[in-house]
Amino acid sequence: MEQQLKQLEQEALAKLQAASNLKELNDVRVAYLGKKGPITDLLKGMGKLSPEERPKMGALVNTVRENVTAQLEEKVAVLEEQAIYEQLEKESIDLTLPGRKVRQGNRHPLTRVIEEIEDLFVSMGYEIAEGPEVEKDYYNFEALNLPKGHPARDMQDTFYITEETLLRTHTSPVQARTMELKKGEPIRIICPGKVFRRDNDDATHSHQFMQIEGLVIGENIRMSDLKGTLDALAKKMFGDDREIRLRPSFFPFTEPSVEMDISCFKCGGNGCNVCKHTGWIEILGAGMVHPNVLEMAGYDSKKVSGFAFGIGAERIAMLKYGVDDIRHFYTNDSRFLSQFHRTER
Amino acid sequence: MLVSLNWLKQYVDIDGIAAEELAEKITRSGIEVDAVIDRSKGMTNVVVGHVVSKEKHPDADKLNVCQVEVGEGDIRQIICGAPNVAAGQKVIVALPGARLPGGVKIKKAKMRGQESNGMICSLQELGVEGRVVPKKYAEGIYVLPEDTVPGSDALELIGLRDTVLELGLTPNRSDALSMLGVAYEVAAILSKEVKLPEIAYNTISEKAEDYIKVRVEAKENPLYAAKVVKNVKIAESPLWLQQYLMAAGVRPHNNVVDITNYILMEYGQPLHAFDYDALKTNEILVRLASEGETIVTLDDQERTLKAHNLVITNGQEPVAIAGVMGGANSEVTTDTTTVVIEAAYFDGFSVRRTSKELGLRSDSSARFEKGVDPNRVLIAGERAAQLLAELAGGEVLEGTVAVDDLDKSPARVVVSPDFINNRLGMKISLEEMLSILNRLQFDVEAANGLLIIDAPTRRQDIKIEEDIVEEIARLYGYDEIPMTLPEGNEQIGGLTPYQEKRRIARNVMEGAGLLQAVTYSLTSDELAQKFTLKAEDTTRLLMPMSEERSTLRQSLLPHLVEAASYNIARKADSVALYEIGSVFLGKTEEELPFEEEHLALIVSGKWVDHAWQGEKLSVDFFIAKGIIESLFEKLGLTDRVSFEKASVDGLHPGQTAAILLDGEKVGLIGGLHPTERKRYDLKETFVAELNLNAVLAAQVEELVYVSVPRFPAITRDIALELDRSKPAGEIIEIIRNAGTKLLKEVKVFDVYEGDKMEAGKKSVAFSLTYFDPERTLTDEEVVSAHNKVLKALTEAGAELR
Numbered sequence A: 001m002e003q004q005l006k007q008l009e010q011e012a013l014a015k016l017q018a019a020s021n022l023k024e025l026n027d028v029r030v031a032y033l034g035k036k037g038p039i040t041d042l043l044k045g046m047g048k049l050s051p052e053e054r055p056k057m058g059a060l061v062n063t064v065r066e067n068v069t070a071q072l073e074e075k076v077a078v079l080e081e082q083a084i085y086e087q088l089e090k091e092s093i094d095l096t097l098p099g100r101k102v103r104q105g106n107r108h109p110l111t112r113v114i115e116e117i118e119d120l121f122v123s124m125g126y127e128i129a130e131g132p133e134v135e136k137d138y139y140n141f142e143a144l145n146l147p148k149g150h151p152a153r154d155m156q157d158t159f160y161i162t163e164e165t166l167l168r169t170h171t172s173p174v175q176a177r178t179m180e181l182k183k184g185e186p187i188r189i190i191c192p193g194k195v196f197r198r199d200n201d202d203a204t205h206s207h208q209f210m211q212i213e214g215l216v217i218g219e220n221i222r223m224s225d226l227k228g229t230l231d232a233l234a235k236k237m238f239g240d241d242r243e244i245r246l247r248p249s250f251f252p253f254t255e256p257s258v259e260m261d262i263s264c265f266k267c268g269g270n271g272c273n274v275c276k277h278t279g280w281i282e283i284l285g286a287g288m289v290h291p292n293v294l295e296m297a298g299y300d301s302k303k304v305s306g307f308a309f310g311i312g313a314e315r316i317a318m319l320k321y322g323v324d325d326i327r328h329f330y331t332n333d334s335r336f337l338s339q340f341h342r343t344e345r
Numbered sequence B: 001m002l003v004s005l006n007w008l009k010q011y012v013d014i015d016g017i018a019a020e021e022l023a024e025k026i027t028r029s030g031i032e033v034d035a036v037i038d039r040s041k042g043m044t045n046v047v048v049g050h051v052v053s054k055e056k057h058p059d060a061d062k063l064n065v066c067q068v069e070v071g072e073g074d075i076r077q078i079i080c081g082a083p084n085v086a087a088g089q090k091v092i093v094a095l096p097g098a099r100l101p102g103g104v105k106i107k108k109a110k111m112r113g114q115e116s117n118g119m120i121c122s123l124q125e126l127g128v129e130g131r132v133v134p135k136k137y138a139e140g141i142y143v144l145p146e147d148t149v150p151g152s153d154a155l156e157l158i159g160l161r162d163t164v165l166e167l168g169l170t171p172n173r174s175d176a177l178s179m180l181g182v183a184y185e186v187a188a189i190l191s192k193e194v195k196l197p198e199i200a201y202n203t204i205s206e207k208a209e210d211y212i213k214v215r216v217e218a219k220e221n222p223l224y225a226a227k228v229v230k231n232v233k234i235a236e237s238p239l240w241l242q243q244y245l246m247a248a249g250v251r252p253h254n255n256v257v258d259i260t261n262y263i264l265m266e267y268g269q270p271l272h273a274f275d276y277d278a279l280k281t282n283e284i285l286v287r288l289a290s291e292g293e294t295i296v297t298l299d300d301q302e303r304t305l306k307a308h309n310l311v312i313t314n315g316q317e318p319v320a321i322a323g324v325m326g327g328a329n330s331e332v333t334t335d336t337t338t339v340v341i342e343a344a345y346f347d348g349f350s351v352r353r354t355s356k357e358l359g360l361r362s363d364s365s366a367r368f369e370k371g372v373d374p375n376r377v378l379i380a381g382e383r384a385a386q387l388l389a390e391l392a393g394g395e396v397l398e399g400t401v402a403v404d405d406l407d408k409s410p411a412r413v414v415v416s417p418d419f420i421n422n423r424l425g426m427k428i429s430l431e432e433m434l435s436i437l438n439r440l441q442f443d444v445e446a447a448n449g450l451l452i453i454d455a456p457t458r459r460q461d462i463k464i465e466e467d468i469v470e471e472i473a474r475l476y477g478y479d480e481i482p483m484t485l486p487e488g489n490e491q492i493g494g495l496t497p498y499q500e501k502r503r504i505a506r507n508v509m510e511g512a513g514l515l516q517a518v519t520y521s522l523t524s525d526e527l528a529q530k531f532t533l534k535a536e537d538t539t540r541l542l543m544p545m546s547e548e549r550s551t552l553r554q555s556l557l558p559h560l561v562e563a564a565s566y567n568i569a570r571k572a573d574s575v576a577l578y579e580i581g582s583v584f585l586g587k588t589e590e591e592l593p594f595e596e597e598h599l600a601l602i603v604s605g606k607w608v609d610h611a612w613q614g615e616k617l618s619v620d621f622f623i624a625k626g627i628i629e630s631l632f633e634k635l636g637l638t639d640r641v642s643f644e645k646a647s648v649d650g651l652h653p654g655q656t657a658a659i660l661l662d663g664e665k666v667g668l669i670g671g672l673h674p675t676e677r678k679r680y681d682l683k684e685t686f687v688a689e690l691n692l693n694a695v696l697a698a699q700v701e702e703l704v705y706v707s708v709p710r711f712p713a714i715t716r717d718i719a720l721e722l723d724r725s726k727p728a729g730e731i732i733e734i735i736r737n738a739g740t741k742l743l744k745e746v747k748v749f750d751v752y753e754g755d756k757m758e759a760g761k762k763s764v765a766f767s768l769t770y771f772d773p774e775r776t777l778t779d780e781e782v783v784s785a786h787n788k789v790l791k792a793l794t795e796a797g798a799e800l801r
C-alpha cells in the first residue's frame, strides 16, 4: 500500500509538471485529490489495515496529499501569472497614436480681452453696465457736452438713422444713461459694447468695433485715483512691470483729459517697431468727468467728481496678441479664432 | 499745424534745445507733436550757381548745355533739361558728391556725349512738396533772387536748414493754429518771454474812410475792419517770406496774397485782400445771402448760396463768402494797385456750416470755425498794412474803417488752490500755481484764498475751474500725480444674473465645440430679415457707406452662414460657430428699435472625424438640437422647452422647428435649405437661434438635492407602428400623460423605416422606466401602470407591434 501511495505521488507530480494551463491543472487536481480520486480510495481502504498500521498509513497519506496540494498551488500561481502576462501582452497598444479629442470651442479674442477687463474691475467693486447700440443723439452727444454743431463732433463720423437717432459712436451713452438712472448716487461701472463709426474698413479701421469704458463718480474722486486705476489695468493686461504715463489731451466730456501710454512690453522702453521707437505705446483716453456732463445728469458738480476712461478692445487685442489687421476680428476664420484657446501665464 | 523752428525763433528763444527734446516737452505738456521733420533731409553740396551761358545741346532737343559759376571763378558745364533755365539766372546747383532726398547721389556724367558736372535743381528735387512750390517754378528749376552769391549754401538761402514740428492739434487748442500761439505755449514750457512783432508804418494823408464805407447787417459778423493801401506793386515775395510759407505748407503766390497768408499763420487771423477798383462801389456790405444767390469763387466755381450763408458784398452783389473764400470778381491780380484788406471776426458756427455745405475747407475757415482771438483781429489788419508798405511798396491810407461790436473781454475764472489740489490728488503750493499761471501769461491775482484769473482771449478754451486744473497739472507734470485708488466704496461689484448666465451660455457653446464669432450688425436690406420666424420693420441708415452695410440685422444667421461659407471655401472640412449679439426689431415709442440679444449657432460639414479609428460623422439636425438642449439643461429649463414644426425663409421646410419656452416662441432650429446651401457652397448645414433675453430671463427654482434612488427601477419596452409623419414627440406626450406618477422616464431607443415596414410607416421603440423612491415596486403595480399607457396608445390609434 505504501508502495502504491508512492507511485501515485510520483504520477501526480509528473502530471502536474506537464500541465500547461489552468484547466489541465484542474484535471490533475480532480483526478488525484478529488472525492473519486485514487488517494481518497486509498483512505477508504484503510479500514482493512491493522490498528497499528492505520495511524502510520494515515500520516503517510496526508503527507502525500499535502505535498501534491502544495505543488499544485505553486503551479497554479505560476500559470496564473503567465496567463496575466499573456493577456497584458495581447492588450498592449500603440500609445503614440492620437487620442479621440473632444471638440472644444473658445471665446472670441475680443470677448477674452473684455472679460479679462471686466473681471479686474468687478474685483475692484465695479458693476457692468450695458445699453442699446442704436442711441439717441442726446445720450451719444448732447448729454456728453457735445451739443449739435460742436466742432468736436467731427472727431467721430457718425452713422445716423434719423436726425435724432444714430448708431452709438462710443459706449459713453451708457454712462450718461446710468448717471441719469442713479440720480446723484455714487457710480462705479464698466461699459463694454459694440460701437460704430463711418470708416472704411482697412487694416487699422473698422466701421464696427468694441469699446470698454469705465466711470467712477463719488465724493472726492481725484485724478490720482484715475492714474492708480489705469496703472492697475495696464499691469493686468500687459504685465506687472509695465509703467504708465499720462499726456494731456482733449475730449469734450472730460476736463482735464489725458491719453495714457504704457511702457513698451516688447522692448521694455528701449525702442522697437511696436512702439515706433518711442518706448511708449498709446493705449487709451481718459479724464475727469466734465462738470457739464455731471450737471446734465443731475449731479452737483460742486459736491461730486468723477473719472472716466475708454479703451478699444481691438487695440488691446492687437497689441497683446500681435494681430496685424483689425479685419481678422470680423472675418471669423476658424484658423484665426481657434488660436485664442489656451491659457496664458 | 506745421511749425518751422526758424520762424518760431523770431518770437521765442529756443536756442540750445534740440528739436527732438523740444518736441518731447511740447508733447508731454499739452500738444502732441506728431512728427519732427528735418527739412535738409541730410542734403550736402548744394550751392548757389550763376548760369553764365546756355546753349542748345547739339544732339538732344530738350537739353541745354549750361556754363554755371558755382564759386569765385569756378565755372562748370552742367546739362539741364528744365524748360525755364536761362542765362543770367541764379539757380540751385547740386555738385558732384551731393546727396539729395530719395537716395539720389549726384555724380559727374556724360549726357548724350556732353560732360555734366552736377545738376540744376527744382525745389521738388530738394524734397519740397510739389503742392507748395510756387506755380511759376512748379514745372522747372527754381530761380533765386539776382543778388544771391554763387557758391554760397543754397539750402540756407531757401530755408531748408530748418526743422519743422508737425502738431496734432485737438479741437480745443485752436490757439496753437498760429506761430504766436505756439510761441506762447513754448514760452510757458521753457519759462521764456514772447517777442511780439513790432508794428509801425507811415500813412499818407488820404483817409481810408473816404475810399470805402462798411456796413454790417448780420449778427454773425460782430467785427469788420477794412484798411486801404494804394500803389501796391504786385510781385514775388521776398525769399524769407516764401520759405516760411512753404515750411508751413502754404504755396507762395504774390506779395499781397502771401502777406495775408503769412499773417494767417503768424496770428491765426484770416485776412482777405480785395482789388479796390474791382469792388467798383466804394462800399462793403456784410449780410446774409438771399436764397439761391450765386457767386463765382476764386477757384472759378459758381456757388449757389443759401439764406443762412454770410456774404461780403459791394452793396450789390457778393464779392466773398465770409471766412470761406473770396470771389473771382474782386480778386487781386497783377494789375491791382489799390487793395482793401479785410480783418474780421466771423461766427464759427456759421463759417463751419457754410464751408461744410460748400465742401470748401481752408486754413481760414478752419480758424474761424474754432473761434479766432477777438483781440488780434485789428492787430492783424495793422500788421498787413505794415507788410504791404514794407514788401509791396504800398502807401497806407490813414485810419481803419470798422464796424465793431465784438466783446473782447477775457474770461474770468475764480478757483481755489484747494479745489485744484483736491481734484488732482496733489499738494501743489500756491507759489507754484502762481508761477505756472504767470508762465502762461494768464492775468492772475491771489486774494482770500482764491485765484482770480483772467485768461487771455487767445485761449478760448479756458472757461471753468477745471480748465485751470488742467493748465496747472499739465505744466506741473502729470508724472508728478501720485497713484491712488478711489476711496469709500459701498458697492460690491459683480455680474448681474443675466450677465452670469450669458457667460454660462458661452461656456456651454464652447464646451460643445463651437468657436465664438463676431459678425457685423449692419447688413443689406436683403439679408436683414432673412432666417427670422417673423420679420419686423427694419432700421436703415440715413446715409449708408454701401448697400451691403445699410440696414440693421434681425437675425445673426445671415452673417454666420457667410462665415461658414468663408471657412468652407478655404478648405475647412468642418465649421462650428456661435455668436451672441443684438438684433434690431421694429420701433419703440422712443423711435429706437427694440434691441434683443440673440444667441445663434451654425454647424456645417464633418462633426466627428477620428480618422484612424474610421469614425466619421457629418453634422445633422440632432447635433444642433443636442447643443441647444444642453444649454436648456444647464439653465434648468429642459422640461419647459418644446419643439414645433415651423417654416422659416431660407431653411429646409422638413427640418425646421420653432423652439418654445413655456409655450412661447423663443427661437428656431433647422437645416439650411438646399438652394441656400448651393448659393453658399455648403454641404449639410444646421443652424439655430435663440432670443437670449427671453431664455436667460426665465426664472428657475433654487437648486435642492433630491435623494439618490435606493430601490430598483423597472423598465418596460413598447414598439409602435406609426405613420411616417407622426412625430415621436406626440407619442411621448401621450405616454407621459397616461403614465402614473410611477412613470419616471420615457426614452426613444429605436426608429426604423425601411424594407420590413409597410410604405409610409415607421417603427418607433420606447423604453419606459417605472420607479418609486420609497420602496421596491411589485409586478402587479408595474403591470397596472403600464396597461394604462398601452390603453391610451391604442385609443390614440397607435398600433402595437
Ligand SMILES: [Zn+2]
Residues within 6 Å of the ligand: A264, A265, A266, A267, A268, A269, A270, A271, A272, A273, A274, A275, A276, A277, A279, A280
Ligand atoms: Zn518697443
